[in-house]
Amino acid sequence: MPKFKIVTHVSDIAEDKANKTGKYNLEMEALVDIDAAIVEFTAINDEEFIGNARDADVIFGNSLLSLNRTIIESLQNCKAIVLGSVGSDTVDVAAATDRGIPVTNVPDTFIEEVADHTMMLILATHRRVILMDKFARDGRWSDGRSFLYSFPRLMGQTLGFISFGHVARAVAKRAAPFGFRMLAYDPYIEELVVSQHGVEPVGLTELLQRSDVVSMHVPGMEETERMLREPHFRLMKSDALFISTGRGVTVDEAALIRALEEKRIAGAGLDVLEKEPPDPENPLLHMDNVILTPHVASASARFNISRKRRVGQEIALILSGRWPMSCVNPAVLEKSKLKRWQPYSMERGPAR
Numbered sequence: 001m002p003k004f005k006i007v008t009h010v011s012d013i014a015e016d017k018a019n020k021t022g023k024y025n026l027e028m029e030a031l032v033d034i035d036a037a038i039v040e041f042t043a044i045n046d047e048e049f050i051g052n053a054r055d056a057d058v059i060f061g062n063s064l065l066s067l068n069r070t071i072i073e074s075l076q077n078c079k080a081i082v083l084g085s086v087g088s089d090t091v092d093v094a095a096a097t098d099r100g101i102p103v104t105n106v107p108d109t110f111i112e113e114v115a116d117h118t119m120m121l122i123l124a125t126h127r128r129v130i131l132m133d134k135f136a137r138d139g140r141w142s143d144g145r146s147f148l149y150s151f152p153r154l155m156g157q158t159l160g161f162i163s164f165g166h167v168a169r170a171v172a173k174r175a176a177p178f179g180f181r182m183l184a185y186d187p188y189i190e191e192l193v194v195s196q197h198g199v200e201p202v203g204l205t206e207l208l209q210r211s212d213v214v215s216m217h218v219p220g221m222e223e224t225e226r227m228l229r230e231p232h233f234r235l236m237k238s239d240a241l242f243i244s245t246g247r248g249v250t251v252d253e254a255a256l257i258r259a260l261e262e263k264r265i266a267g268a269g270l271d272v273l274e275k276e277p278p279d280p281e282n283p284l285l286h287m288d289n290v291i292l293t294p295h296v297a298s299a300s301a302r303f304n305i306s307r308k309r310r311v312g313q314e315i316a317l318i319l320s321g322r323w324p325m326s327c328v329n330p331a332v333l334e335k336s337k338l339k340r341w342q343p344y345s346m347e348r349g350p351a352r
Contacts, residue, residue: 002037004319007053008060010040026305027060027312034319050074058082058315061091069095080104080318084307086114086298087247088328089220096329100336103328104314108166109306110298115170117297118245121269122175122213124291125241126154128267131288151239152212155179160211162228163218163246164189164199171215172197183207208235213243220247228252233259239266245297248272257283260290271297317341 024038031038038060041052049071053059059081061067067081072095081091083105096103124130128148135144159175161168164184172182182199185207194201208214214236218224229252236242242265244251253274259265260283267289273282276295284290314324322341323333333340 002035004036004057006038006058006060007056009064026308030312030316046070063090067091082314084311087220093329100332102332104324104326106307106310111166111170113300114167114297118171119174121243125267125269130291157212159213160207162216168217169197213241216244217246218250220249224250226252230255236265242268245271248274
C-alpha cells in the first residue's frame with residue numbers, strides 16, 4: 001500500500017486501461033521516491049466523487065468534473081488540489097481556501113504559446129485572413145484588394161490589454177515591433193510594472209474608448225464572470241477588433257454577438273467561448289468577420305510533457321512538506337505546515 005494516494009477522475013476506466021501503458025510516467029518522475037500512487041476513478045455526480053476521493057492526499061484535478069464546495073468540504077486528508085492547466089475555474093478556490101487546501105496550477109508553462117496564438121489572431125483578424133482565403137479559393141482576386149483598402153495599416157494602431165499578466169506581457173513584446181501603441185488595464189498590477197513594458201496603464205473605460213484592438217486576458221473566476229458586457233462593447237470604436245484567448249466566461253457572448261451583428265465593432269478573433277464546443281447554431285460560427293480557433297492557444301509539442309512533469313513536481317513538493325512552485329490561493333501557504341523553500345514574486349503570490 002503506497003504511503004500517499006493521489007486520485008484523478010477519468011471518463012471511462014475500461015477505455016483508460018486500454019491506453020494506460022506509461023500514462024503517468026512523466027508525473028511519476030518526481031514521485032517515485034516518495035511512495036505515492038496515482039489512482040483513477042469515474043464519477044457521474046458529487047456523491048460518487050466523494051466516495052472515491054474522501055481519503056485522498058492529493059486531488060489531481062481536470063475539467064471532467066468541477067470541484068465544488070460540497071466535494072471540497074468532504075475531503076478528510078487532502079493536502080492539495082493540483083491542476084495541469086493555467087485556469088483554475090473548475091475548482092471552488094474559496095472553498096479550498098476555507099479548508100486551508102492549496103490549489104496549484106501551471107501559470108508559467110504555456111506563456112509563449114498563448115502569446116504567439118494571440119498575436120496570430122490579432123494579425124489574422126486585422127488582415128481578414130479567413131475572408132481573403134475564401135476570396136482566393138472562389139476566384140475573387142480583385143475583391144480582396146478593394147476590400148482591404150477600407151482598413152488602416154497596423155503601424156500606429158492602439159492595442160489595449162485587459163489584464164496584464166504574463167501572457168499579455170509576452171504579447172506586448174511581440175506587438176511592439178509592429179508599431180502598436182499599447183495600453184493596459186489591470187487593477188492588480190502596479191502601474192510601474194505596466195510602464196516598464198512600454199505600455200500605458202489606464203482605466204477600463206479609457207482603454208475601450210481608445211483601443212483599435214482589445215485583447216482580453218482575464219482569468220476565469222466568479223468575480224470575472226461576464227466581466228465584459230453590453231455597455232463595454234458600446235464604448236469601443238466601430239472599427240475596433242476584439243481578441244480573446246483567456247476564458248470564454250469572462251465575456252457576455254450574447255452582447256459580443258450583438259455588437260458584431262449591429263456593426264458596433266468590426267470583428268473578433270476568439271480562441272475561447274462561453275460554451276465549448278459551441279452549439280452549431282451559434283452565430284459566431286457563421287460570421288465572416290470572426291476568426292475562431294478551438295481553445296488551442298496553449299497547444300504545442302511540449303504541452304503534455306511540460307504540464308505533466310510540472311504536476312508531478314508540485315505534488316512531490318507538497319507531499320514532501322514544501323511549498324509548491326505556484327499557488328492560486330497563496331494565503332493558505334503561510335498558515336500551513338508546509339515549509340517555504342524559495343523566494344517568490346510578490347505580484348500575485350508564489351511564482352504566479
